[in-house]
Amino acid sequence: MSLTSRHVSKSSLRVSSGETWNELDCSMLCFQCTYIEVDQVGKSNAVILSKPAWMWGAEMGANEHGVCIGNEAVFTKLLEKEGLEEKLLGMDLVRLALERAKSADEAVTVITDLLEKYGQGGPCSDTQTDFTYHNSFLIADRKEAWVLETAGALWAAENITGKVTP
Numbered sequence: 045m046s047l048t049s050r051h052v053s054k055s056s057l058r059v060s061s062g063e064t065w066n067e068l069d070c071s072m073l074c075f076q077c078t079y080i081e082v083d084q085v086g087k088s089n090a091v092i093l094s095k096p097a098w099m100w101g102a103e104m105g106a107n108e109h110g111v112c113i114g115n116e117a118v119f120t121k122l123l124e125k126e127g128l129e130e131k132l133l134g135m136d137l138v139r140l141a142l143e144r145a146k147s148a149d150e151a152v153t154v155i156t157d158l159l160e161k162y163g164q165g166g167p168c169s170d171t172q173t174d175f176t177y178h179n180s181f182l183i184a185d186r187k188e189a190w191v192l193e194t195a196g197a198l199w200a201a202e203n204i205t206g207k208v209t210p
Contacts, residue, residue, distance in 0.1 A: 076100070077100045077101065077132060077136040078100045078101055078132075078133050078135070079131065079133070079166045080130060080131055080132060080162060082132070082140065082158065082162060085143075085144055088143040089107040089108050089111075089142065089143050089144070089145070089146070090107065090108040091106065091107045091108075091139065091142045091143055092105055092107075093105035093138075093139060093142070095135065096135070099133065099135055099136075100136060100139065101134070101136035101137070101138055101140075102135055102138045102139045102142070103115065103135060104138065105138060105139065105142050106142070107142040107143070107145070109145070109185070110185050110186050111141075111142060111147060111150075111151050111183070111184070111185045112184050112185070113138045113141055113142055113151060113181055113182065113183045114138070114181070115134045115135065115137075115138050115179045115181045115182075116179065116180045116181075116182075117134075117168070117177040117178075117179065118177060118178045118180045118194065119178070120178055120195040128165065128166065128167065128173075128174065128176060129163075129165045129166065130166040131162055131163040131165040131166055132158060132166075133164065133165075133168060134168075134177075134179030134181070134194070137155045137158060137159070137164070137179070137181070138181070140154060140155075140158060141154040141155050141158075147185050147187070147188075148183045148185040148187070148188050148189060148190050149188065149203075151183045151190075152190050152192055152201050155181065155183075155192060155194075155199075156192070156199050159197050159199055163197050164178060164179070164194065164196065178195050178196065179194050180192065181194075188203060188204070189203070189204040190203055191204060
């Protein structure tokens with residue numbers, strides 16, 4: 045089956061006799077995040093999200109594999125020139141990582157790969173069009189936790205180790 049549209053959402057995709065979403069070549073498909081389109085993947089995880097009504101992404105959430113991600117605003121000097129250019133928002137990255145990753149480590153890779161490919165930026169408010177920031181992420185699963193700090197396409201990640209003591 046050949047798909048020519050680059051604007052197909054998973055829910056609107058119709059396939060012919062016997063083909064399923066996972067059997068299709070998803071490399072040609074894109075879907076819309078808050079501001080930009082990104083490549084679709086063949087399978088996405090079930091997620092529960094806490095999100096603002098005006099955007100596609102999420103402030104925090106968890107997926108079917110027990111990966112949990114939350115983000116927080118980070119203000120940097122890198123925002124001065126490129127902050128308003130529409131790219132992925134940090135909240136888009138939260139949702140994309142939850143939909144694609146099966147572990148905290150994999151979520152870090154998903155976010156950093158997307159940052160390097162698409163960048164981050166754009167208004168972070170539906171009412172203040174000049175309000176921008178970058179993001180810090182807390183990413184955890186049953187086995188490990190990560191702190192991921194970002195500034196534009198730059199990032200640093202640290203694996204949190206040790207035991208929690210009451």
